[in-house]
Amino acid sequence: MEEGTKVTPKFTTEFLDRQVPGDPRIDELKKWCDQFTQSGLMPSYEGGVYGNLSFRLKPENRFIITSSGMKETSAAESFVKVDRVDLEQKIVYAAGQREPSSESMFHYLIYQKRPEVNAVFHGHCQKLLDNQARLGLVSTEWEKPYGTMELADQIMTVLGKNDFLIIKNHGFISLGKNMAAAGDLALKTMARCAFD
Numbered sequence: 001m002e003e004g005t006k007v008t009p010k011f012t013t014e015f016l017d018r019q020v021p022g023d024p025r026i027d028e029l030k031k032w033c034d035q036f037t038q039s040g041l042m043p044s045y046e047g048g049v050y051g052n053l054s055f056r057l058k059p060e061n062r063f064i065i066t067s068s069g070m071k072e073t074s075a076a077e078s079f080v081k082v083d084r085v086d087l088e089q090k091i092v093y094a095a096g097q098r099e100p101s102s103e104s105m106f107h108y109l110i111y112q113k114r115p116e117v118n119a120v121f122h123g124h125c126q127k128l129l130d131n132q133a134r135l136g137l138v139s140t141e142w143e144k145p146y147g148t149m150e151l152a153d154q155i156m157t158v159l160g161k162n163d164f165l166i167i168k169n170h171g172f173i174s175l176g177k178n179m180a181a182a183g184d185l186a187l188k189t190m191a192r193c194a195f196d
Contacts, residue, residue, distance in 0.1 A: 010090065010147040011105060017095035021064055021081035025055055025179070032121065032183045033066060033073035041123035041186055051123035051171070052101035055179055057081070061111040063120075067098035082108065087149065102147035106155050110175065113159060117175045119182035124171040127193040132166045135192055139166040146170065164189055 032053055036042040042051035054065035063082050070078045080096035085108040092108075094100045101107070107120045132139050138158050144151040155173065158165060163175045164185055174189070176182030 012091050013099050014091055014093050016083055016093055020076045021096055023064055026079050028179050030073045032179055036123050041125050043124055052103050053121045054107045056111055056118040065101050065104055068102050106152040109152050109156055119176045119179040121174045121182040121186055125190055128172050131193045137166050138162045140168045143169045
């Protein structure tokens, strides 16, 4: 993605509610957003940050995710609840004051396929892309546009039981049973770029 590119979701958002979602775990998600930004896993651009983090809401596949073009992790309105996704119609049903992340569809698919996963962290780090083969990291085969079902399909093709994977020429996804597991895995994998 080019520097300063405006992020435009490739789906329609239908808001079920315009209230800011309330969940005590949002504070933990804010801390991980800050840590990812400071560590270079979610680089900044003029309109926000590159990346999106989410955690699962029980039951089923609902989740809280960072908003599209999130600028301030401290702002409550930077977080959106995704209630469900109609993949055929490309409609995301959400609650919040801002559009959900442009990658909400692949977060939904991962939660659907991997019931043990409770956090999906997606960021961008050139070091990880450059060291993917050397570190033996699983990668999607083809480069596809962000926010599309084509990209989501590529991810699902290689997901399997992998908790960390590279999206070709794009970024990474780190999964965990909780936010700490997903965040720590990303930080440890990035650290391997320097030491392996």
